[in-house]
Each structure stands twice: as C-alpha cells, then as structure tokens.
Amino acid sequence: xxxxxxxxxxxxxxxxxPEGPLGGLALTVLLASLALxxxxxxxxxxxxxxxxxxxxxxxxxxxxxHVVRGIPLLLVIFWAYFFxxxxxxxxxxxxxxxxxxxxxxxGIYLAEIVRAGVQAVPAGQVEAARSLGLGYVxxxxxxxxxxxLRHMLPSxxxxxxxxxxxxxxxxxxxxxxVSFIASQVNGxxxxxxxxxxxxxxxTYFVLCFSLSRAAFWLERRQARVLKAAA
Amino acid sequence: xxxxxxxxxxxGDYRDWLVSGLLLSLQLMAITLLLALxxxxxxxxxxxxxxxxxxxxxxxxxxxxxxxPLLAHLLFWxxxxxxxxxxxxxxxxxxxxxxAVSAITALTLYTAAYMAxxxxxxxxxxxxxxxxxxxxxxxxxxxxxxxxxxxxxLRLAAPPxLSQTLNLWQNTSIATVIGVAELMYQTQxxxxxxxxxxxxxxxxxxxxxAVSLLLAGVAALLQKKVA
Numbered sequence: 001x002x003x004x005x006x007x008x009x010x011x012x013x014x015x016x017x018p019e020g021p022l023g024g025l026a027l028t029v030l031l032a033s034l035a036l037x038x039x040x041x042x043x044x045x046x047x048x049x050x051x052x053x054x055x056x057x058x059x060x061x062x063x064x065x066h067v068v069r070g071i072p073l074l075l076v077i078f079w080a081y082f083f084x085x086x087x088x089x090x091x092x093x094x095x096x097x098x099x100x101x102x103x104x105x106x107g108i109y110l111a112e113i114v115r116a117g118v119q120a121v122p123a124g125q126v127e128a129a130r131s132l133g134l135g136y137v138x139x140x141x142x143x144x145x146x147x148x149l150r151h152m153l154p155s156x157x158x159x160x161x162x163x164x165x166x167x168x169x170x171x172x173x174x175x176x177x178v179s180f181i182a183s184q185v186n187g188x189x190x191x192x193x194x195x196x197x198x199x200x201x202x203t204y205f206v207l208c209f210s211l212s213r214a215a216f217w218l219e220r221r222q223a224r225v226l227k228a229a230a
Numbered sequence: 231x232x233x234x235x236x237x238x239x240x241x242g243d244y245r246d247w248l249v250s251g252l253l254l255s256l257q258l259m260a261i262t263l264l265l266a267l268x269x270x271x272x273x274x275x276x277x278x279x280x281x282x283x284x285x286x287x288x289x290x291x292x293x294x295x296x297x298x299p300l301l302a303h304l305l306f307w308x309x310x311x312x313x314x315x316x317x318x319x320x321x322x323x324x325x326x327x328x329x330a331v332s333a334i335t336a337l338t339l340y341t342a343a344y345m346a347x348x349x350x351x352x353x354x355x356x357x358x359x360x361x362x363x364x365x366x367x368x369x370x371x372x373x374x375x376x377x378x379x380x381x382x383x384l385r386l387a388a389p390p391x392l393s394q395t396l397n398l399w400q401n402t403s404i405a406t407v408i409g410v411a412e413l414m415y416q417t418q419x420x421x422x423x424x425x426x427x428x429x430x431x432x433x434x435x436x437x438x439x440a441v442s443l444l445l446a447g448v449a450a451l452l453q454k455k456v457a
Contacts, residue, residue: 075414075431194306205293
C-alpha cells in the first residue's frame, strides 16, 4: 500500500494537473464546495417560496421538491447531461453537467433545511417585526432569516458531507474526480484492487468524518448558547 | 427537439428490458431490506450495550459506513473484496451473479448503518423502567432487548425506517456502476439502442417517482398512527 501511495499520490490528489485538467481529490473538493455555495441561494429561494403566504408560489415549488426528491441523483445527472446542451446551446462537459445536477439536487434538499430553520424561529419574532410595521419580505430579511441561518449551520455542514459523497457519481459520466482517478490507478496497477479501493474509501472517510464531527460540535455549542440565552 | 413518443417503449424488446430492470431494482431493495434490518438491530443494540468496547465497535461501524460514498463501497466490494477470498470461493462467486452479490453486500452494509441510527433513537425513546422491569423479571440484557425493548422500538422507528427504505430505493440505481442490470442500467441500454434518450429517462423517472411516492405515503400514514 505504501508503494502505491509513493507512486501515485500526486495523481490521486490533483490528476494530470498542471499538464492537463485538474482532477482527483482536489476536483472532488472543488466541485463539492462550488455546488454548496451555488445551491445555497437556490435552496434559500425555494425554501422561502415553499412557506410563502402566496399559494401560486407555494404549490409549484412543493411539486418540484416532491418530484426531485422522488428520483435518484443519478437520473438528475442524466437529465442534466441530455438537457443542458439543448438549453445553453453548447456542450457543458462533465464538470458543468455534474455541477448543474448537484446545484438542483442540493438546492431542493437545502430548501427543506431552510424551511425547518425558518419554522424554528418563534412566531413571536415575526409578529414583533410585523407590528413594527415591516412588510412580509422585510421582516423575513431583517428578523427571521438571520436567526434561522444560525440554526441551520450544523445542517449545512452535514449537507456538505452529503455533497462530497454525491460528487462520487461523477465517476459514471467520466468526470476525473477522486473515484474515477482511483479506478484509473487500479487499471494501471492491475494487481492491487483491494489496496486501491481501500485507500479511496479511507480518503473519503477522513474528509467526511472530520466534517461531520465539526457539525456535531457546532450543534452542541448551539444547544449550549440557546440554553444560556433561555 | 425530437418528437416525443412513448409508444415504442410499450411493446417489444425495450419494454421487456425496462420491466426486467424495474423488477430487479425492486428485488435489490427487498433483499437488502431483509438483510439490513437485522444487522441494524444488532448494531443499534451494540451502541447501547453495557460495555464501552461494544459501544465503540457499534459507533465505528456506523461512522465508517456513513462517511464513505456508496459508490466507493460498491467499487470495493466488486473489484477489491473478492480478491481476498480463497480460490475455491472466488471461482464459485465468479461463476454466479457476482455483480448482484457485490451490490447487495454494499447496499446492505451502507443501509444498515443509517437504519441502526434510526433504531437507536427508537430504542432511547423507550422508558428505562421497561428495561428495568425486564431485568427484574430475571431476563438477561439480550433477552430483555429482544422480548421487551426491540418490539416497542421497532414500532416507534417505523416511519424513519421507511424513509430510509426510500433512500435505499434510490440508492439501488448506483448499482449500475458495476453492471447490475437494474432499472438504471436497462434505461441506458434502451437509450443506447434506440437513441431516444428523453423517452427512456421519462420512463425511468416515472418508475422511480411512483415507488418513492408510494413509500413516502406509507411513511406519512404510519407517522400519524404512531404519533
């Protein structure tokens, strides 16, 4: 296993970069980070639409959320793969396809996190904002959302863990993220599939486990802060 | 835009491929569920057992499984793990349906970790007096768990276990990576043979969605009954 690490660690980390396109673990982290950052506004808008007082906004968004949650991410990726070129007019490549699919998929899941976060803010806060004369949109923006976002922080870190795991599906459309690179290494070495895939698993584990510990720590700290405030 | 026409999917080879894929996906879900539930019960009990060591083993299992993507599990169990077996076993495995066996192994281990956590919160919701009563009647730790605590916990945990089953249903699609001929695999096959991607993916989406909505509906019903 050490030999494997010695020979291929750089390839595993960054793919063929800088001679070729970026790949490997660096691409996995880049893709997951970009997906989370871009899906945040999507999730925020969808989540707010889902609980807005306007039925014409609420119902279509609820339907969209139910449909996307009902199909596997893999199908969302294939839909993006076939539809994106016809919408944008040019080939989006594996990275663009994967990013688009993750933003839609995670946006939908974030919408539910936003909904739970907003609904956890005590109703008295909204009433207080409204009685100060703020409109619905202003009371959301200045009073409810800042509190809700703080509640959501641990869930967001957990969502990031999910996103990292989801990027592995890029393997299927040939995106050179870390799972794909591992398979290439396996193809080059041929005799050590156990070691190669064990290393791949452990790489994900170290990344995701430390993040989920961070989420756990945030959650406990938040519980303490809330208890102190009460 | 291509003309949309579902009719060609509704007869002949394409229909047979898709239907056999759907049936295999459902089988994958059912077999995995049958294997994962007892394993999850075991892990949940480990996490609450009166021994630090056993608790740590249970926790390690859950964290190891949950923090690695299902795809990496599949690659390991398909390409890696069979190499570790003695030659005679390996031959038998390769002669049979090794794809399905690897997929079920990976899906079971992965799903059981999530289900164990659902069960654990179910177990913790059972009043401690129930446990004490069992022990006072002279039952051992395991017998108390099996006869008194687990049946109650399973009832409480039924709604989250069902939504976990929903995740499992969607996760079966990833088995296409190692060539299991389930719904996703057959959809790609139809797409490649007919060049009709939209229709093929509409069929797959509708099939996944129908089963998902059914499971979600049953979970919602149970939730009302339990609460």
